[in-house]
Amino acid sequence: MKAPDISVIISTYNSVEWLKKVLWGYNTQTINNFEVVIADDGSREETKTAIEELKKVVNYSITHVWHKDNGFQKSQILNKAIVETRAPYIIMSDGDCIPRKDFVEIHNNYKEEGYFLSGGYFKLPMNISELISKEDIETNTCFSISWLKKHGLNASFKNNKLRFTGFGAKFLNTVTTTKATWNGHNSSGWKKDILAVNGFDERMQYGGQDRELGERLVNLGVKTKQIRYSAIVIHLDHPRGYANKESWKINNDIRKETRNLKHKTTKFGINKE
Numbered sequence: 001m002k003a004p005d006i007s008v009i010i011s012t013y014n015s016v017e018w019l020k021k022v023l024w025g026y027n028t029q030t031i032n033n034f035e036v037v038i039a040d041d042g043s044r045e046e047t048k049t050a051i052e053e054l055k056k057v058v059n060y061s062i063t064h065v066w067h068k069d070n071g072f073q074k075s076q077i078l079n080k081a082i083v084e085t086r087a088p089y090i091i092m093s094d095g096d097c098i099p100r101k102d103f104v105e106i107h108n109n110y111k112e113e114g115y116f117l118s119g120g121y122f123k124l125p126m127n128i129s130e131l132i133s134k135e136d137i138e139t140n141t142c143f144s145i146s147w148l149k150k151h152g153l154n155a156s157f158k159n160n161k162l163r164f165t166g167f168g169a170k171f172l173n174t175v176t177t178t179k180a181t182w183n184g185h186n187s188s189g190w191k192k193d194i195l196a197v198n199g200f201d202e203r204m205q206y207g208g209q210d211r212e213l214g215e216r217l218v219n220l221g222v223k224t225k226q227i228r229y230s231a232i233v234i235h236l237d238h239p240r241g242y243a244n245k246e247s248w249k250i251n252n253d254i255r256k257e258t259r260n261l262k263h264k265t266t267k268f269g270i271n272k273e
Helices: 016-026 045-055 074-084 103-110 126-131 134-138 145-150 157-163 166-175 191-196 209-220 245-261
Strands: 006-012 034-040 061-066 089-094 097-099 115-118 186-190 223-226 233-235
Touching: 006 016, 006 074, 006 103, 016 034, 016 045, 016 097, 016 134, 034 045, 034 074, 045 061, 061 074, 074 191, 089 097, 089 103, 089 191, 115 209, 145 157, 186 191, 186 209, 191 209, 209 223, 209 245
Parallel strands: 006 034, 006 089, 034 061, 115 223
Antiparallel strands: 089 186, 097 233, 115 186
């Protein structure tokens, strides 16, 4: 089997209906030189069953990487998924983020040696998240501002993420004051760079572990590109029962050390030696 040019890592945990919508989104992509690797942080059997069914009908290959549920261990499962990827270039996103049909193509077009790409997301309320159907995804209707407004989306400057493409999106990428960081829902980079910084720090649970990876990449000398208005995913709403003050404090302390000491790697990543 020919190795893909791009590996898309999607994280998930017991959110099978959202994951199915996301995987249908990858079935609409304008290019097909990619694989999907699902980083599953211990979901129940229904997630595995749904993935096996989708494998039979989607036009890309899916690898399901799973470990036993041991609380929020996203950093661990992402590292396991990174090891399983077959492509030299990795896009990372989440199992609650439906990609627009040009999502993989945009990352492919913007990728460049010595850089990682920083995208964003467009948050949807719960009622619209639940409303989106397979047909809405296949036709990309769910990315239409007029369709979203018809179903209750409020007016906001953030709507420009969906309104502009091409030159308009590039202009907004240039003028935005939002810093280009590694965002777990929408970022990409070279596998060799991610391995060079030893992947995610597995001491970190919920809260900023993706940003810390990006900070080590920058310390390594990798530059950043902002593509938040070009590479579009819509973010489906969900509760966040795994967030807690203790994990935020631990993670913030690790990030502070990474920044102050300019760490380029971690002893708590893919390679434990």
